[in-house]
Amino acid sequence: MMSSDLDREVRDLLATAAGPEDLDLSRLHARLEGAADGAGALDVAYRTLDTAVGTLLLAATGRGLLRVAFAAEDHDVVLASIAARVSPRILHAPARLDDVARQLGEYFEGRRREFDLPLDLSLTTGFRRTVLTQLREIEYGRTASYAAVAVAAGSPRAVRAVGSACATNPLPVVVPCHRVVRSDGTIGQYLGGTDTKRALLRLESAA
Incomplete structure (x- = not known):
């Protein structure tokens, strides 16, 4: 047509x-x-x-x-x-x-812990895409430090790059960058705002 x-x-x-x-x-x-x-x-x-x-x-x-x-x-x-x-x-x-x-x-609503959706990751490339793959391995209700994600992604010294990947994540919530926190336990920044990050973490911890 x-x-x-x-x-x-x-x-x-x-x-x-x-x-x-x-x-x-x-x-x-x-x-x-x-x-x-x-x-x-x-x-x-x-x-x-x-x-x-x-x-x-x-x-x-x-x-x-x-x-x-x-x-x-x-x-x-x-x-x-x-x-x-x-x-x-x-x-x-x-x-x-x-x-x-x-x-x-x-x-x-607290009735789903993981997503079963096909994803198009064409808005991210290289190491950032590798980081997004690792983020999907962080279980519901748990958190990981930027440093731990860097190690899992195969570049232990790339902590800043992990932060950048989280900040530019095209699929927040579904690819859970909100589960990545600082090594001292503080939540760090979030593209949806720190209040949103806290709300998502509270939602998951309450389930």
């Missing part, structure tokens, strides 16, 4: 409406989403999800979950970055992220 076919989908739906009051915008959006997907014109789907730590932006490609972003990161800025780095063919398509939203909902 080419772009002209996508335009035809819009014209057909508009033509079937007797007037503006008959135009179902949700139906229009659903048909646009389906047409864009069928035309290969949808590379990244996104939606938002209200949680105990604020509204999260969720974005996914055909390979898996690409991005989880806190409100503090500015969702518009995050979407612009995805458009520049991955593809400008982005559409608000909530249904494609229903499973992600369900699993995150279960996590925040």
